[in-house]
Amino acid sequence: EDKVVQSPLSLVVHEGDTVTLNCSYEVTNFRSLLWYKQEKKAPTFLFMLTSSGIEKKSGRLSSILDKKELFSILNITATQTGDSAIYLCAGWGAGSYQLTFGKGTKLSVIP
């Protein structure tokens, strides 16, 4: 059975801090790994990673995939209170139609 594990489960930081969120996966015929941000509504798509070692970046957020070690990290620099959310990681295998999600990391950024 496919499995995605995120750590830590929750994290509290001060504004301006840099955070690293972790995601390890065991996905049959792995094709891609996705990161989402979930506030009190729809999970919002952040990144999709398919190749090892290539960093994807969007503003203060960046992510990278290591297919050899089966993990990904999401970095957020200069955190803001608006970054407070649950960050979800999901794996997708070739030939599968479903994303397998981790339980998420709840990030709280305090002023």
Place this chain on the structure above:
Amino acid sequence: NAGVMQNPRHLVRRRGQEARLRCSPMKGHSHVYWYRQLPEEGLKFMVYLQKENIIDESGMPKERFSAEFPKEGPSILRIQQVVRGDSAAYFCASSLSGQGLYEQYFGPGTRLTVT
């Protein structure tokens, strides 16, 4: 904005009633997925549909739950004779392709409460 649309956003049903949840995918997307999120749990896959076809329903309970995606109109997730354990957030997602090549975009969800 041609994002994924879901309605209703909130639905309250008494035990034994039927719940109907609707999802309109993003413009140009013909692949629809339904996920359920229980409190303190991650999103769990339920069913994957293309127009007029159920492709994978391995995550959907065999009884009381059904899904469809007709040629015209939204995808519908139907729960008959709801029980308290069905209370959850139900999210719909859509993508350009179902092969892990394109990201899934999620709707705002329907929060079902069974009283």
